[in-house]
Amino acid sequence: MLFSVARLTAILPGMPATLSTRTQSAAEVTAFYDAHRTVRQYVTAEDGSPLPLPADHLEAILHAAQRAPTDATAQLYSLVRLTRPEVREQMVTLTTNAHIATASEAFVVCADVRRVVRVLEVTGQTPGHWPAIAVHFGIGDAVMAGTNLLTAAEMLGYQGCWIGGVMNGLDGIIDLLELPPGVLPFAALTIGRSAEDTPHRPRVPRPLVIHTDTYNNGTDEEIRDAVDIMNPIASRKGQPGDWARLMGAYFAVEGGMEGREPRLVAALKRQGMWSGEG
Numbered sequence: 372m373l374f375s376v377a378r379l380t381a382i383l384p385g386m387p388a389t390l391s392t393r394t395q396s397a398a399e400v401t402a403f404y405d406a407h408r409t410v411r412q413y414v415t416a417e418d419g420s421p422l423p424l425p426a427d428h429l430e431a432i433l434h435a436a437q438r439a440p441t442d443a444t445a446q447l448y449s450l451v452r453l454t455r456p457e458v459r460e461q462m463v464t465l466t467t468n469a470h471i472a473t474a475s476e477a478f479v480v481c482a483d484v485r486r487v488v489r490v491l492e493v494t495g496q497t498p499g500h501w502p503a504i505a506v507h508f509g510i511g512d513a514v515m516a517g518t519n520l521l522t523a524a525e526m527l528g529y530q531g532c533w534i535g536g537v538m539n540g541l542d543g544i545i546d547l548l549e550l551p552p553g554v555l556p557f558a559a560l561t562i563g564r565s566a567e568d569t570p571h572r573p574r575v576p577r578p579l580v581i582h583t584d585t586y587n588n589g590t591d592e593e594i595r596d597a598v599d600i601m602n603p604i605a606s607r608k609g610q611p612g613d614w615a616r617l618m619g620a621y622f623a624v625e626g627g628m629e630g631r632e633p634r635l636v637a638a639l640k641r642q643g644m645w646s647g648e649g
């Protein structure tokens with residue numbers, strides 16, 4: 372792939388006068404993001420164990436995670452890298468996502484306000500009370516770091532999968548990973564070389580997602596059209612998909628999210644990050 376070189380003038384003190392950066396064309400950027408697939412089956416060693424990433428690839432994706440922008444310079448996140456097979460196996464059970472065992476790399480991406488509290492304590496300051504802020508910016512920082520990591524992995528030819536299934540076993544995960552107060556798992560993230568033929572999955576039409584100046588609720592017809600466009604994402608074993616039904620299974624009354632809600636509230640309370648009543 373060809374790159375053009377742009378010269379940027381550095382504006383921060385102590386930085387070199389110019390930075391070199393490589394830019395890509397709009398078509399290349401679009402093609403890169405079109406190649407994204409969530410992948411759940413990975414190339415493994417012959418015995419089915421995870422195939423390690425070359426050291427420089429691992430270094431690059433971890434570096435990318437830590438280069439993510441961050442609120443208030445605080446870096447309110449932590450990644451727990453899962454290396455031991457028995458820890459991976461327990462995470463499979465707790466998240467009900469089997470590919471945690473076979474991925475080349477697996478992480479638990481956490482909101483983490485523990486470290487900044489330690490910075491305050493070690494430097495003789497008294498931490499304030501801001502549990503809602505902790506969740507807001509902690510999850511934001513965690514997602515930005517995880518997204519950087521996944522994007523870097525995709526640039527290196529890997530694919531991955533976010534795993535919100537951590538919500539199924541939050542309490543057990545906090546125990547297993549010995550997460551102290553102030554640290555809350557957001558999701559797991561697996562990385563590996565794809566061993567599956569994955570479809571390109573649709574997205575909701577842009578006018579319902581990218582709003583111009585004011586929020587667009589969408590007409591009923593636009594919502595129905597969006598459901599039609601999204602239906603293939605819910606297709607299983609060659610059967611036509613029904614995305615509205617899938618959304619119902621997650622988000623309707625007695626859907627999966629209602630089951631997750633009390634577990635998340637309990638974890639927020641346990642980790643000292645609950646700002647509600649009680």
Ligand SMILES: Cc1cc2nc3c(=O)[nH]c(=O)nc-3n(C[C@H](O)[C@H](O)[C@H](O)COP(=O)(O)O)c2cc1C
Nearest residue numbers: 407408409410411468532533534535536537558572
């Ligand atoms: C926060 C988050 C949680 C997710 N949780 C799971 C999960 O628990 N298990 C899984 O197999 N896929 C999970 N996914 C992957 C989504 O199903 C996938 O991104 C979506 O179907 C769109 O497919 P695509 O990424 O291939 O375009 C998750 C994705 C995100 C961003």
